[in-house]
Amino acid sequence: MPAIRAAAPRVLALVAVATCALIPVGTVLVGSVASRWYWPAVIPAEWTLRAWNYVVSGSGGIGGALLTSSGLALVVAALAVALAVPAARVLALHTFRGKRVVLFALLLPMLAPPLAAAMGLHAVFLKAGLADSFTGVVLVHLIPAVPYATLVLTGTFSGFDPDWEAQARTLGASPWSVWTRITLPAIAPGVALAGILAFVVSWSQYVLTLLVGGGRVLTLPLVLVAFQRGGDEAVAAALSIVFVAPVLLLFALTAPLFEDA
């Protein structure tokens, strides 16, 4: 009996976690193949692939949105990592005056979505001809993406020993071969993880894209909300899956990186 009583909270917690993780995904999956799923049916009366055919055909702006979203997230991820590497190295390996200010500047847009800054930037971008453009949206996505990349890479660099580079230099290696043969291989898992996080941050943005893209730069989340608001819940559900699948896949693939980084 005592053994059972000790196991009970654990089992309860496990069941709670499993249900909580599975309910949103489950309802969305069922919703995407449901037809005329009216009150009070718990299970849809009819099943159909209409929504999926529609999504796969790429009509209703879905094809374009998918391209825009992937292009945007890839560009943002590459830029964010490139900008983050030198800063992360300094933050991990050195102490300097003003370090807390730099940390604060990184944490603010990461913890509090930069809604206000995006409103101001739209006005600035109007004057610069960047409003409602792909470039403008890339710039505004970088505001939350760079902090994520920087903090991941700071963790990576704190386990990095610069003496390895010094030894290679003593042995006559050029700066380029020090970078490609020593530094980069050592931080590669962190770079991959930082890139993936930056990708996901950009991929999941809704309001920053809406404010700075002015409805001209249509990404997947924008189209998804449009279908939800337009009342086509099956297409919205199918789009949700298309929207979530790469995120979950990336996290599943990188779970071991999380442990290392």
Added chain:
Amino acid sequence: MTPTRPRIAAMLLPALLVVIGLFGLGMFEVLQQSVGLGVPVPRESTGPTLSYYAAVLGDREIHASLGLTLWVACISTALSVVCGVGLALGLRHGRRAKRGVHTLLQAPLALPHLVVALATITVFAQSGLLARAAFALGLIDAPAGFPVLVNDSAGIGIILSYAFKEMPFIALVATTLLARRGDGHDEVARTLGASPWQRFRHVTWPFLAPGVGAAGLMIFAYVFSAFETPFLLGQPYPAMLPVVAQQRFMSVDLADRPAAMACALILTAIAAVVVRLYLAAAGPAAGRERPVLF
């Protein structure tokens, strides 16, 4: 080999160009427009004015919105902390299942808020899955008999959605802390005859509080300033502060613009204070922890 100050500055520059340059540029424009400078509407005077702040701070809609925002942020944070710590304690000794549980806990963290919000509608709306289950069990006989949990006046749908997303985050933080410390203290307290509640109150919680408290501040700052969830699950009036700022910014009447900017600036100032508190609470750990997606 310590790099020189100019070299440190040069290495920080690319990232700072984004988080201070771009962010600062946007906030500077917000500040200017909130005092009536460079706004796209004709004004009587050309100098700066605080009249838009006075208008925003005297606006009943803003009062209601600020109240709702604080309520939702406090309750979401409290619920995430209580459930998250409970979950971590419940899972404490499950050695074999540990890996699987960790993966399951990561799933809600990775799900975008937008999708969690849409799923909340499907499950908790008056004609949603729970209401249908209640009908099947004979508890209600029409959707109207089910309580309003989505797009409701108390922000219950928003709170449920956030609690679902952030509870695993607290659970992960607490699990990591507990694993680092081991069971020694707990065992000692048990041998000395402490009850489970006494052990939690006087041994486990004081140890967890700083880390979990810092994580709670992260959640508060996020919930206070995020847009998507209250946009989909809130009421049009009163809406949470980020939604009000966005509504006024997008308004066809350009005269609403300065008030939108004042509103957005107040929002950011409050969020900045909370982030500063987080920085103080987390101490040297700030920025060292693995950043999590919200």
